[in-house]
Amino acid sequence: MTESASSSRKRRWEIIMALSLAAGILWTMFSRVPSAIGAPLSVAPSPREGFLAPDFTLDTLDGNKVTLSGLRGKIVVVNLWATWCLPCRQETPALEKAYEQYKDSGVVILGVDLTNQDLVSDVESFVQEFKLTYPILLDRDGSVGYQYQIKGIPTTFFINRVGIIRTMVVGGPMSETFIRSKIEALLKESQ
Numbered sequence: 001m002t003e004s005a006s007s008s009r010k011r012r013w014e015i016i017m018a019l020s021l022a023a024g025i026l027w028t029m030f031s032r033v034p035s036a037i038g039a040p041l042s043v044a045p046s047p048r049e050g051f052l053a054p055d056f057t058l059d060t061l062d063g064n065k066v067t068l069s070g071l072r073g074k075i076v077v078v079n080l081w082a083t084w085c086l087p088c089r090q091e092t093p094a095l096e097k098a099y100e101q102y103k104d105s106g107v108v109i110l111g112v113d114l115t116n117q118d119l120v121s122d123v124e125s126f127v128q129e130f131k132l133t134y135p136i137l138l139d140r141d142g143s144v145g146y147q148y149q150i151k152g153i154p155t156t157f158f159i160n161r162v163g164i165i166r167t168m169v170v171g172g173p174m175s176e177t178f179i180r181s182k183i184e185a186l187l188k189e190s191q
Helices: 003-030 086-105 120-130 143-147 176-189
Strands: 057-060 065-067 075-081 107-113 136-138 155-159 165-170
Touching: 075 086, 075 176, 086 107, 086 120, 086 176, 107 176, 120 136, 155 176, 165 176
Parallel strands: 075 107, 107 136
Antiparallel strands: 057 065, 057 136, 075 155, 155 165
């Protein structure tokens, strides 16, 4: 093999490699798939302890609206649930007792029903069955469940007076003692 033939092959190899690299870069740029259907390409990080709770506004079962940021100055417990969830059903009486005990101390419990997985009539029956007095919010389109990146239910967020998530609990049921201990800690924090 002559030196010119070897040089020609080497040059052809370099051109093929450069074209392959360019094709790979173009493929990567134009074939990108979003992380979730309908989601923006840059999704906000999931809510975490020590960070501001993502804001939302939802309808209540009785036709009003509640905005989380409008509750600043109060301790807020956000409990995401569904009527068909057994652990949700088991912890509901404890949440109601905690609400009755602490509502006069500036504590709000919000029961956020994942209504995109439930029927409003089932939610109404659930509220009557457990004689719930704390606000029940309806996440009709699942936007809050999506925003909070719910991996399982129940999921509960204990939020301090300035809107910072102090404790996040995935799963349940939570005991009455556990709920009280988290609320008591938040009450002491704000003194």
